[in-house]
Amino acid sequence: MNGDGTGFFTSVADAARQLAATGYLASTAVATTVFLADRLGKPLLVEGPAGVGKTELAKALAEIGRARLVRLQCYEGIDEARALYEWNHAKQLLRITAGRDESWDDARTDIFGEEFLLTRPLLTAIRGDEPTVLLIDEMDKADVEVEALLLEVLSDFQVTVPELGTITASRRPFVLLTSNATRELSEALRRRCLFLHLDYPDAELERRIVRLKVPGLDETLAASLVRVVGALRAMELRKAPSVAETIDWARTLLALGADTLDEAVVQDTLGVILKHQDDVRKATRKLTVA
């Protein structure tokens, strides 16, 4: 399998370096799995809480490979026509009415040609010659049937269109699937992927992320903020704050011109990182009654 990779990276360290250059600071686990997915040519299934940078990772990869990012956003009820391809019926009808005098055989072969094919994300990603990153977002939202559809694409990088035959990728896309684990994905799908659980970063990494995304924020304030967020995650909240929320909070503090994290500031801004009233109440109790 080793020759089939996408060839974005030469080593784990290289992966970490290139990701950092695009503004994505990666932990060892992330850099390692991304490098392996690249080298082994396997799809990468990324699971984890919302807002830790699953989709961002795909964007960063596309930037690194100077690749086109093809995104398939899954939802309940998505089907073959939306994921793979469909025929342009309107255009086909026009074609038939335009050539009323020709024989049936001519017309039939004609209207199932390339010209009338509407490629959807999966087929688009397979067909191109340029480097491609295929992001299949929120896989767990789609129905089980769609997974079966993906199996052919993910293991052999090919798609079968009955009227045209089998279309094989001339150049392997880098495939990244994300899931929030609302539904158990099938064994067959998981077996074809490398698995990465993308968790909240450790304090050190998160501080660097905050510094990178919100450069104007005072360094000690950034450090305090990351520590408070870490403590909130350790509490049993209904929705723990994720990295996206940490960054939002940092931006808010910067906008308010806060220079220390005192009680008043926290009470005014806790709503930025906590999304449930229960959680806000619980956190306030924790942070103010020490």
Next chain:
Amino acid sequence: MTTDPAARLTGLVRALRGHGLRIGPAETVDAAAVLDVLGFADREQMRAGLAAALLRSDGQRAVFDAAFDLFFPLGVGTLEAARHVEPQDDAPRFGRPDPARDDLRERIAAALAADDRAALAALAGEAVESFGRYGTGSAPGSDGWSAHQALGRLAPETLLARILAALREGREAADLSDRVLADEIRRRIQDFRAMVAGEARRRVAELRGTERIAERAVTPAADRIDFLAAGPDQLAELRRTVHPLARKLATRLAARRRKAAHGQIDLRRTLRRSLSTGGVPLRPAYRLRRPARPELVLLCDVSGSVAGFADFTMLLVQAMSEQFSKVRVFAFVNRTAEVTALLARGDTDPARLAARILGEAKVMGYHGNSDYGSALGEFAERYLDAVGPRTSVLILGDARNNRRDPNLDALRRIAGRARRVHWLNPEQPALWPTGDSAALAYAGVVEMHSCRNARRLGELIARLLPV
């Protein structure tokens, strides 16, 4: 232990399979390819890479980490950092000064304060080396390494106050993040304890063989923790899985409900519709079903022996409450009381739930032993109108009745009114006919299922509850 990487890898895979992870040959081949690409230079990279190839969900991570540390250990024998250390005798020195111990505690405190993980790992090795050895010089097979003993001597949690003082010293008015400092230090101490445990496991594995230790010493994944055998830590971990599990179950139930809503073709209406298209049934009409959400009554034994199980199940049902049109929860030890209000959303601290039920609800009479017979009887007397033809009743408990009258009649009356009654028993079926268990008698009246861990509970709830 063998030095051949392929043998180590297959050993690791075998150990993981032994803990219930489903790993096929294809994954093993992937893992070998991973090792081939990454090499052995960086252990954390190897860990991440093997996890990517072998794991399928985050719940398996703890098992994997422990097994990985055994099969791909940091080193063999005494760690280099601990090499200069003199092993201490294992007799406790009550009241006597212990300079070696104090010195090590000092260095552990410094490393914890600085959050220096590399130093902590080395100190964990040193702690096991100096204080974890037992049974030296006695018969072979009875000596070993104990994390429990080392941690008992070092008592790292008593360092908390000292570390806090040291960190706060010399800083002027601290900001709010100081309030969480104690929690942070506590987490670091927890991590250190885990490091010591891992180190002791590694040393024991060298003594006794990796495979055997991997079988016994690796703790199971949260959803496989036996309800009856779980300690406080494990129960806390179990509670953390409540919300993800509830969400998963909710989606599964919703999908089933959706599927059931697509009814069969309604022939009469389809034909009537076809009149407008000249008798061709272009638009089939479906028989619409409007499935009602089930009502649920939970009847839980909250006595000491099975409290963890009841506690977890109540939390799960509470988290899933949107899936039912009505949920009522009753708790009993030997008297029955309704606790639905105590479970009400928003004011529940899971860790104290059981204590609150025992304290605030009238679940105990004159003694503290379970009595299923009188509890069921009281339920049938006082709360029978909670049960109707649309109600599913779940009874939770081990049916250990302390040799009292099982009162099967009360259960029959409940079963007679309910749509379905299921009994979930946290004991394995082999134990049902033993001792003071009335399980078989009750199983003759209602369906009884063995339900020993969270995974099984999830399966049962998804299967048993009506759409």
